Each structure stands twice: as structure tokens, then as C-alpha cells.
Amino acid sequence: MSTRLPPLTALRAFDAAARHMSFARAAEELNVTPAALSFQIKSLEEHLGAPLFRRLNRAVELTESGRTLAPGAADAFQSLSTAWNAAKRLQNNTNLTVTAGPGLTAKWLAPRLYEFARAHPEIDLRFSATLRMLDFVRDEVDVAIRFGQGTDEGYWSQPIRREWVTPVMTPELAETYTTPESLLQAPLIFDESINFLKPPCDWPVWFRTQGIDYTPTHGAHFSQADHAIDAALSGAGVALGRRGMVNTDLHAGRLVAPFKTAVEVPASFRFVCAQGTENRPQIKAFREWFFAEIEKTAYISDQFTVIPIEDIPPL
Amino acid sequence: MSTRLPPLTALRAFDAAARHMSFARAAEELNVTPAALSFQIKSLEEHLGAPLFRRLNRAVELTESGRTLAPGAADAFQSLSTAWNAAKRLQNNTNLTVTAGPGLTAKWLAPRLYEFARAHPEIDLRFSATLRMLDFVRDEVDVAIRFGQGTDEGYWSQPIRREWVTPVMTPELAETYTTPESLLQAPLIFDESINFLKPPCDWPVWFRTQGIDYTPTHGAHFSQADHAIDAALSGAGVALGRRGMVNTDLHAGRLVAPFKTAVEVPASFRFVCAQGTENRPQIKAFREWFFAEIEKTAYISDQFTVIPIEDIPPL
DNA sequence: CATATCAGTTAAATACAGCTTAACTGTCGC
DNA sequence: GCGACAGTTAAGCTGTATTTAACTGATATG
Numbered sequence: 008m009s010t011r012l013p014p015l016t017a018l019r020a021f022d023a024a025a026r027h028m029s030f031a032r033a034a035e036e037l038n039v040t041p042a043a044l045s046f047q048i049k050s051l052e053e054h055l056g057a058p059l060f061r062r063l064n065r066a067v068e069l070t071e072s073g074r075t076l077a078p079g080a081a082d083a084f085q086s087l088s089t090a091w092n093a094a095k096r097l098q099n100n101t102n103l104t105v106t107a108g109p110g111l112t113a114k115w116l117a118p119r120l121y122e123f124a125r126a127h128p129e130i131d132l133r134f135s136a137t138l139r140m141l142d143f144v145r146d147e148v149d150v151a152i153r154f155g156q157g158t159d160e161g162y163w164s165q166p167i168r169r170e171w172v173t174p175v176m177t178p179e180l181a182e183t184y185t186t187p188e189s190l191l192q193a194p195l196i197f198d199e200s201i202n203f204l205k206p207p208c209d210w211p212v213w214f215r216t217q218g219i220d221y222t223p224t225h226g227a228h229f230s231q232a233d234h235a236i237d238a239a240l241s242g243a244g245v246a247l248g249r250r251g252m253v254n255t256d257l258h259a260g261r262l263v264a265p266f267k268t269a270v271e272v273p274a275s276f277r278f279v280c281a282q283g284t285e286n287r288p289q290i291k292a293f294r295e296w297f298f299a300e301i302e303k304t305a306y307i308s309d310q311f312t313v314i315p316i317e318d319i320p321p322l
Numbered sequence: 323m324s325t326r327l328p329p330l331t332a333l334r335a336f337d338a339a340a341r342h343m344s345f346a347r348a349a350e351e352l353n354v355t356p357a358a359l360s361f362q363i364k365s366l367e368e369h370l371g372a373p374l375f376r377r378l379n380r381a382v383e384l385t386e387s388g389r390t391l392a393p394g395a396a397d398a399f400q401s402l403s404t405a406w407n408a409a410k411r412l413q414n415n416t417n418l419t420v421t422a423g424p425g426l427t428a429k430w431l432a433p434r435l436y437e438f439a440r441a442h443p444e445i446d447l448r449f450s451a452t453l454r455m456l457d458f459v460r461d462e463v464d465v466a467i468r469f470g471q472g473t474d475e476g477y478w479s480q481p482i483r484r485e486w487v488t489p490v491m492t493p494e495l496a497e498t499y500t501t502p503e504s505l506l507q508a509p510l511i512f513d514e515s516i517n518f519l520k521p522p523c524d525w526p527v528w529f530r531t532q533g534i535d536y537t538p539t540h541g542a543h544f545s546q547a548d549h550a551i552d553a554a555l556s557g558a559g560v561a562l563g564r565r566g567m568v569n570t571d572l573h574a575g576r577l578v579a580p581f582k583t584a585v586e587v588p589a590s591f592r593f594v595c596a597q598g599t600e601n602r603p604q605i606k607a608f609r610e611w612f613f614a615e616i617e618k619t620a621y622i623s624d625q626f627t628v629i630p631i632e633d634i635p636p637l
Numbered sequence: 638c639a640t641a642t643c644a645g646t647t648a649a650a651t652a653c654a655g656c657t658t659a660a661c662t663g664t665c666g667c
Numbered sequence: 668g669c670g671a672c673a674g675t676t677a678a679g680c681t682g683t684a685t686t687t688a689a690c691t692g693a694t695a696t697g
Contacts, residue, residue, distance in 0.1 A: 012399075012406055015330035016684070031644060043685050045646055050683090056413050064693050065644060071598040072409045075459060079405020083398040084327075090394020091327055094387045098371050144390060283386040331655070346673060358656050360675060365654090379664050380673060 013054035020047035110232030171269035175248035194244035198235035328369035335362035422467040425547030486584035490563035509559035513550035
């Protein structure tokens with residue numbers, strides 16, 4: 008049990024030697040002479056009471072003891088290294104790495120990147136577009152914009168206003184499809200990126216708000232929200248657009264939402280960062296800019312009657 | 323990235339301080355004076371460029387940097403410690419820890435413990451009865467006797483002869499239930515510990531080998547094999563006994579298996595240890611004793627017609 | 638077959654990290 | 668106000684870790 012640990016530098020030397028399977032290369036990695044490394048390994052072997060390496064002609068190989076120790080040692084130094092880097096990163100107030108889903112990154116963050124850079128030239132902003140749930144330390148990320156029904160326990164989290172979906176299309180298409188009923192003839196575009204929601208939030212649900220019982224079967228399906236919006240932008244059809252994904256295009260007039268009923272999505276975006284980091288200069292700057300930027304297109308939401316999904320009558 | 327790590331002793335001091343939330347207790351743990359610990363922390367903070375602890379009146383608390391570093395450091399030293407202990411354990415040739423399921427431990431290993439101890443007085447044998455799949459390093463175990471359909475890739479593994487099941491009961495009950503058909507009236511005992519097998523290996527399957535279509539619904543159910551055998555031993559009914567669990571009692575005559583048909587179980591016991599440890603003195607001694615002991619009751623298997631489960635005709 | 642080279646070891650000298658003792662600061666509880 | 672407590676600081680010592688330089692023994696090369 009409480010067998011005290013051997014000298015840590017010796018363990019680090021062993022780790023390097025085991026990873027490289029060469030004392031010479033290990034010595035190089037640690038910026039010491041091969042002699043020093045040889046001593047370290049020898050000292051460790053004395054502490055253990057058994058050899059860790061079998062010295063062969065021009066190579067070394069691990070003994071059973073070495074093979075037992077090596078993986079744990081590698082893990083340990085890996086873990087120390089990431090943790091230390093993460094702590095170092097906190098010292099840096101000019102870098103900021105933000106992760107968000109591919110859709111939001113493409114449709115909301117990327118188009119505004121230039122504007123943020125102009126407002127905060129001292130901050131080097133980076134994006135990491137992934138859906139993977141994240142570990143701020145391991146993934147070297149400072150801020151996450153997450154969408155879903157999850158909770159953010161253990162993190163600092165600020166909800167962004169509620170999401171809704173409503174049909175969107177190019178202004179040209181809007182001249183043809185002027186009533187909800189006319190959409191029954193329209194080419195519909197499906198965004199599967201929010202299929203995981205319960206209750207679902209799809210075309211049949213929106214049609215129900217119009218008193219229409221219709222489950223469309225044909226149309227283009229996209230696994231990512233931004234691709235669905237891009238298809239709508241190209242005039243390919245009518246998409247059920249999520250607020251966060253389409254407000255930029257609605258604001259610019261590239262898309263229109265002719266029907267003034269929207270379905271509230273039973274999930275929301277949250278601005279998430281590690282507890283206690285919310286006031287680091289670059290995170291605070293980004294957070295304030297981010298929420299101010301959202302407010303700029305808030306007026307769009309006011310144009311809609313947003314119906315909570317549970318208030319929609321089944322047909 | 324390649325930010326070199328700070329002095330490792332300082333990191334260890336930080337780990338201890340963060341775990342205890344007290345420099346004094348950390349110093350005690352590391353067998354150094356509080357002054358030394360204070361210097362270590364200070365040195366680490368200089369390397370980092372930021373404080374790790376906030377010094378309060380009579381306590382310390384972690385800063386954000388400290389909170390970022392602490393979990394990784396704790397993991398790292400934990401990992402080092404287990405790996406080191408595992409390597410140390412390899413030096414010890416007098417201890418042997420064996421893990422097996424509760425059933426085998428109770429019905430096979432425990433009754434033979436005394437015999438092994440007499441044959442190998444120099445070896446201190448310990449049992450760890452658990453079903454959990456194991457990590458030899460983390461769980462401080464040398465040998466595992468595992469039952470199942472799994473593979474043992476990455477380990478040294480030796481299969482034990484095939485398992486089968488056949489009805490067993492006390493000699494007294496055997497006077498009443500002399501034919502397979504008579505079992506339809508017998509109180510049956512169910513061992514649910516092998517319910518996970520596919521295809522299943524239960525009463526209906528054994529009855530099919532006798533041309534009987536019978537799915538019993540009543541009877542005592544046990545989640546562990548040894549409890550089912552204990553029930554049979556007490557005369558409470560007829561159990562479907564697994565070879566490994568009942569051969570000791572059959573050999574001793576405490577149980578009898580009047581019907582000479584057994585169903586081969588589609589899974590087997592394996593003797594498993596870490597690669598390269600199979601010839602450590604105590605493991606080799608145990609292994610040889612173990613397989614020799616099994617051979618002693620091998621004659622029992624010869625008394626049965628063992629039918630592979632896939633050869634049993636469906637009814 | 639001699640020779641250069643490569644990987645690791647050993648010896649002796651040295652530098653410095655890390656430790657200790659001892660005295661000090663500030664706070665809390667009595 | 669006093670003593671106890673938690674952590675800090677200063678000065679000096681100890682021993683670990685490192686370097687230089689020479690050595691071993693195996694392998695490749697001309």
C-alpha cells in the first residue's frame with residue numbers, strides 16, 4: 008500500500024525510456040545526457056529491487072516489471088502534462104477557443120468573426136466545430152455553445168433565449184407559397200440535426216399549429232442544420248429553420264419567414280464555460296459581445312407567435 | 323504544448339496540499355516540514371506565473387488555476403502509485419491473489435484452500451470473490467478464474483475443460499425421482515447465474531434432451547450458483563448443477579446425478595493471468611495444483627453423455 | 638580483419654534542488 | 668492580552684541529479 012513512491016525524476020526518465028524504447032532518445036527528450044538517464048533507470052531499478060529493462064545488444068526491452076509499470080507511468084505523465092498546460096493556458100488572456108456545433112459555427116459565429124476581431128483586436132479567437140461533449144481541460148477549450156436539453160452542472164452556464172422553428176425560404180419562393188396549405192405542394196427540406204429532441208420538433212408538428220394533418224414523406228434530408236439552410240438559401244425548397252441558424256439570413260433579407268407562427272423547441276442554446284473562468288478578460292469580452300449580438304436580431308422573434316410544443320393540440 | 327513540466331516534487335507537494343486543503347497536513351503526509359512544503363508551492367506558483375492557493379486566515383483555498391491543475395495532478399499520482407505498487411508486487415513471490423465468481427469460490431476454491439496451503443506453505447493465498455471484470459494492475463490481483471463466452475486477448479489464458487449441466491439432488495431424493503419424467507413432479511431449483519448465456523442452458527433445454535417438452539414455472543430461484551447447490555444439498559429439491567460447482571459434492575457423494583445425460587454449456591472457465599506472469603513461482607505452483615485438482619474429478623465427466631447444446635433437437 | 642560507430646555503463650567531480658532549523662507574521666479563540 | 672495555529676521567510680546544509688570523460692561490447696563497413 009503506502010509504499011512511498013520512488014524519486015519522481017527517475018520515474019519520468021523511465022516513462023520517456025519506455026515510450027521511446029531507447030535510453031539515448033529518452034535522454035534527448037529530457038535534455039540530459041545518456042549517462043544521467045542511465046543513472047536514473049538504475050536508481051529506479053534499485054528502488055524496485057528488479058530490473059525494468061533487459062539490455063540487449065543495440066536495444067532495450069521491457070521486463071515484466073517494466074511492462075507493468077510503463078502504462079501507468081505514461082498515463083500519469085500525460086495527465087500531469089495536460090493539467091499543467093490547462094493551468095498555464097489560464098494565464099493567457101489573448102487566446103480564446105470556442106466550440107460550437109457545425110451549424111451554429113457556420114451560420115452564426117463564422118460570419119461574425121470579422122466583426123469580433125475588429126472590436127477586440129487583442130483577442131485571438133479560434134473555433135472548434137464539434138458536437139462531441141467536451142472536457143474543457145482535456146480539449147483545451149475555453150467556451151462552449153451547446154444546444155440540447157442537458158444540464159450544465161459543475162459549469163458556469165448562461166442560457167440563450169429560447170429557440171423556435173418556422174418555415175423559411177427565399178423571397179422568390181415566398182411569392183409562390185403564400186399560405187400554409189400551399190406548402191403541401193412545396194419541396195420541403197428536412198433538418199435531421201434536431202431529430203434527437205423529445206418531443207420531436209419537425210414538419211408534422213409545425214403543420215399541426217396550422218390545423219393541418221400532414222406528414223411529408225419526400226424531400227431533401229440534411230444531417231446538419233447549416234446544410235439545410237444553405238439548401239433553402241439556394242432556392243431549393245422550404246426549410247424549417249431554427250432561430251439561431253436563420254436569424255442572420257432573415258435579418259439580411261436573404262431568407263423570409265412568411266408565416267408568423269413558430270414552434271418553440273424544447274431545448275436551448277447555452278453559453279458554457281468552466282466555473283470561475285467567466286470573468287477572464289477574453290471570456291467576458293466574448294460573452295458580452297455574444298449576447299449583445301444576439302439582442303441585435305431579437306426583434307425577429309417579436310414578429311412571431313411562438314407556441315410551446317406542449318400547447319400544440321394533437322389532431 | 324511542449325511546455326516542459328515544472329519540478330515534479332513541487333507538483334507532488336501541490337497534489338498533497340490540494341487533497342488535504344492544508345499545507346501542514348500535506349507536509350505531514352510527505353514527511354517534510356511545513357516550510358519545505360511552502361517553498362514547493364511557491365516555486366510551483368512561480369513556474370506557473372500565477373497563485374495556486376488563496377491564503378486565508380487559517381485555511382487555504384484553490385484558485386481557478388489550482389482547481390484546473392488539481393484533478394489532473396491527483397489522477398497522475400494515483401496512477402503512478404498503483405502502477406508502482408503493481409510492479410513492486412511482482413517482486414513478491416509469496417503472495418497470490420486469486421479472483422473468481424462467488425459460486426466457484428464457495429464450491430470449489432474455498433473447500434480446497436487448506437489442501438493448497440499444506441502443499442505450498444510458503445504461499446499466502448488470498449481470494450477475491452467478484453464477478454466484475456478485472457484489471458490485474460488496478461485490482462491487485464494475480465490470477466482470475468473467469469466463466470463466460472468472452473475472449474482473453476492480451477492475457478495469458480488456459481481453458482479449463484468444458485462445462486456441462488445435469489440434474490443433481492441428495493441421495494435421499496434420488497430414491498423418489500428415478501426417471502426424467504418423475505422430475506415433472508419434483509421441486510426444481512433454478513440457478514440464474516448462467517441466464518446470460520446464449521443459447522440458454524436451463525431446465526427446458528435439459529428436458530428436451532429427454533424428449534420432454536416442459537417449461538417449469540415454479541421453484542426456488544437463486545442468483546448465485548453456490549446458493550442453488552446449497553439448496554439442493556439441503557434436500558430442498560433438484561438443481562441443474564454445473565460441473566465446476568458440483569463435482570466436489572458428487573465426488574464426496576453428498577449429491578448424486580442419476581441421469582446420465584448432461585448438456586454442454588456454451589461457455590467455459592478459463593485460468594487467466596497477465597502475459598508473462600504465468601511462470602512466476604506462486605502462479606505456476608497454483609496453476610499446476612489447480613489443473614491437477616481438476617483432473618482428480620475428471621472421471622465424473624466420463625459418466626455422462628455430454629450433448630452439445632446445438633445438437634439438441636427443438637421440439 | 639581492422640576500424641569506426643553506436644548504445645549503454647561507470648567513475649569522479651560538481652551544481653543545485655530540496656530539506657531543515659529557527660525565527661517571524663498575522664489571526665483566531667480564550 | 669496570551670497562547671495556539673497556519674503559513675512564510677532566511678540561512679545554511681545535504682544529498683540527489685547532472686555533467687564530463689573514459690570504457691565495454693556488439694555491429695556494421697570498407
